[in-house]
Amino acid sequence: MICIGELLDPDxxxxxxxxxxxxxxxxxxxxxxxxxxxxxxLWDIDSRILTLFYKSYEEEFDWFIVVYDYQAFCDDSDIKEAIIWHEIGHIEYPVPEHQMSIESEIQCDRLAIQNGHMAGVSKILNLTMKMASSLNHEILTHITLQRQLELPG
Incomplete structure (x- = not known):
């Protein structure tokens, strides 16, 4: 059984x-x-940025955004809406499982920004950079820096 936190309004x-x-x-x-x-x-990682986007195999849904903690995910509407728009961007700009695509991530960030969530994208990238630093993860640091450099203004 799937426990739904929220069903997004398609309109x-x-x-x-x-x-x-x-x-x-x-x-x-x-x-x-x-x-x-x-x-x-231990590594002071904000769980709200750890999200997944999947095509659904359930008849009643087309896609799932999977979050670690739904209540925490909803705590900051800037972050929540930016993540939702970013994840929706993966419908058009998919990234195969266990792979990375800076271009796809940037395009998804742009979709969130175009829909009014620049502040949320900025917060997400700051939290992601903090996580990359905490984990001493060079690839994540590079990807996040590239995404930050693409932010307007």
Whole structure:
């Protein structure tokens, strides 16, 4: 059974399809390579930026945005809306599983910005850079820096 945190309004988000936000700590931890949520605390990682976007195999939904903690995800509307728009961007700019694409990430950031969420994208990239630094992750640092350089103004 899928526990839905929220079903997105297709008119508001300009999508032809049903997108649900679901919470799955286990899925998020597994994909990001953490064995336990305690590692997030140890490395001071903000779980709101650890999101996934999947095509659904369920008849009633077309896509899922998977978040670590739905309540925490909703705490800052700037971050929440920027992430939703960014993830929706992956419909047009997909990134294959276990791969990275700076171009796709930048295009998805642009979609969020075009829909009025510059502040949220900026917050997300700052949190991502903090996480990259905490983990001493050179690739994530490089990708995040490239995304930040593409921000307007």
């Amino acid at each position: 508001k988000y300009h999508v032809n399809g049903r997108i649900a936000i679901i919470e799955s700590k286990e899925a998020v931890l597994k994909v990001f390579g953490f064995k336990s949520g305690k590692w997030l605390d």
